[in-house]
Amino acid sequence: MKNIQMVDLFSQYEKIQPEVDKAVLEVMRSSAFINGPEVKNFQLALEKYLDVNHVIPCANGTDALQVAMMALGLKPGDEVITATFTFVATAEVIALLGLTPVLVDVDPDTFLIDPVQVAKAITPKTKAIVPVHLFGQCANMDEIMAIAKENNLYVIEDNAQAIGADYLHKDGKKAKAGTIGHVGTTSFFPSKNLGCYGDGGAIFTNDDALAAKIRKVVNHGMDRRYYHDEIGVNSRLDSIQAAILNRKLPLLDSYNAARQSAADYYDKAFANHPKLITPIRAKHSTHVFHQYTLKLVDVNREALISFLNEKGIPAMIYYPVALHMQEAYQDERYKEGHFPVTEGLVSQVISLPMHTELAENQLDFIKESLLTFVNQ
Ligand SMILES: *Cc1c(COP(=O)(O)O)cnc(C)c1O
Numbered sequence: 612m613k614n615i616q617m618v619d620l621f622s623q624y625e626k627i628q629p630e631v632d633k634a635v636l637e638v639m640r641s642s643a644f645i646n647g648p649e650v651k652n653f654q655l656a657l658e659k660y661l662d663v664n665h666v667i668p669c670a671n672g673t674d675a676l677q678v679a680m681m682a683l684g685l686k687p688g689d690e691v692i693t694a695t696f697t698f699v700a701t702a703e704v705i706a707l708l709g710l711t712p713v714l715v716d717v718d719p720d721t722f723l724i725d726p727v728q729v730a731k732a733i734t735p736k737t738k739a740i741v742p743v744h745l746f747g748q749c750a751n752m753d754e755i756m757a758i759a760k761e762n763n764l765y766v767i768e769d770n771a772q773a774i775g776a777d778y779l780h781k782d783g784k785k786a787k788a789g790t791i792g793h794v795g796t797t798s799f800f801p802s803k804n805l806g807c808y809g810d811g812g813a814i815f816t817n818d819d820a821l822a823a824k825i826r827k828v829v830n831h832g833m834d835r836r837y838y839h840d841e842i843g844v845n846s847r848l849d850s851i852q853a854a855i856l857n858r859k860l861p862l863l864d865s866y867n868a869a870r871q872s873a874a875d876y877y878d879k880a881f882a883n884h885p886k887l888i889t890p891i892r893a894k895h896s897t898h899v900f901h902q903y904t905l906k907l908v909d910v911n912r913e914a915l916i917s918f919l920n921e922k923g924i925p926a927m928i929y930y931p932v933a934l935h936m937q938e939a940y941q942d943e944r945y946k947e948g949h950f951p952v953t954e955g956l957v958s959q960v961i962s963l964p965m966h967t968e969l970a971e972n973q974l975d976f977i978k979e980s981l982l983t984f985v986n987q
Contacts, residue, residue: 683794689711693712723745723748726750742768747899752791797813805860928962933954
C-alpha cells in the first residue's frame with residue numbers, strides 16, 4: 612500500500628507528467644512569463660467551463676476576494692457578512708480593507724452559512740454578503756440572492772473549495788458554483804480541487820462593467836499603460852501556473868468524480884454508526900468534496916487522531932478555532948457562546964484523507980483503523 616496522505620499531489624502529477632513538463636518547458640523557452648498566451652487560453656477555457664462571461668486570473672484566492680471587494684467599491688465602515696466557520700482569508704480581506712466583518716453562524720448539517728442568520732445580521736451599513744462554499748458544496752444561493760436583492764447587497768461567492776460543483780436552482784436550472792452572485796472567487800492553491808504548482812487564483816463575473824473594473828484593479832488600477840485611474844494592486848497568475856492549469860482543467864470533472872467516489876466509500880463505511888455523522892449533502896448542490904468531514908459523537912478526537920497517525924493515517928481539523936474566537940479577530944460584539952453551531956463543530960469535526968488518488972486498499976485501511984478506534 613502506498614503511503615496515505617491528506618492530499619497526494621505527486622501521484623496525481625505522475626499521471627500527467629509528460630504534458631505538464633512539456634508545457635512548463637515551453638513557457639520557459641518562450642520567455643512569456645507574464646500574461647503570456649497560456650494565461651489568456653486558461654481564462655477562455657475557464658470561462659467556457661464555468662459558462663460565465665468573464666474570468667480574471669489573479670495571484671491567489673485571497674487576492675481574488677480582496678480585488679472583488681475593491682472593484683465593488685466597498686468603503687471603510689461598510690459591513691460585510693460572512694460565516695464564522697471558514698478559512699481566515701474570507702474575513703481577513705474584509706478587515707484589511709477597513710470594512711467591518713459581520714460574522715454569522717452556519718447550518719449544523721451542511722456547515723454552510725445559514726441564510727436565516729444572514730438576514731438577521733443586516734443593518735443599514737451592510738453592503739455585501741460573502742457565502743463560502745465550504746468543503747465542496749454550495750451555500751444556499753437561492754435564499755442568499757433573494758436576501759441580497761431585497762436589501763440591495765452585493766454577493767461575493769468564495770468558491771475556493773467548490774470549483775466544478777453544480778448549484779441546482781429551485782426552478783430546476785443549474786449553474787456552476789461561483790457564477791451565481793455578482794462576483795465569484797477561487798484559489799488554485801495546490802491542494803484545492805483545481806490546483807496549480809504554486810499560487811494562483813481567479814475572479815468570475817457575468818457583469819461586463821464589473822469585469823472591466825476588476826481587470827483594472829489587478830493591474831495597478833490602469834487601463835491604458837502608465838495611466839492609473841485608481842489605486843489597484845499587482846495580482847497576476849503567472850504563465851507557468853496557467854500552463855499547468857490548462858493541462859489540469861480538462862481533468863477537473865474526473866478529479867471531482869474521484870473525490871466523490873472516495874466520499875461514497877467513506878459514507879458507506881461509516882453509515883449509521885452511532886459515533887460518526889457522515890457529511891450531509893445539501894439538496895441544492897452537488898458536492899465536490901474538497902474535504903471529507905465527519906462529526907464525532909462521544910469520541911476523544913485527539914486520541915483518535917494520534918491513533919490514526921500512529922498507523923500512518925493523517926487526519927486534520929478544519930477548522931479548530933472559529934473566526935470570532937481567533938486572537939486577531941477579537942471583537943466586543945462576539946463572545947464565546949455567540950455562535951453555538953460553529954462552537955460545537957470546531958470541537959466535533961475531523962477531516963479524513965481526501966484527494967483524487969485514494970486507492971481501495973488505502974480506503975479499506977482507513978475504514979478499518981477508524982472503526983477499530985471508535986468501536987473499542
Ligand atoms: C484556500 C482558501 C482561500 C484562499 O486561497 P489562497 O489561494 O490560499 O489565497 C480563501 N477562502 C477559502 C474558503 C479557502 O479555502
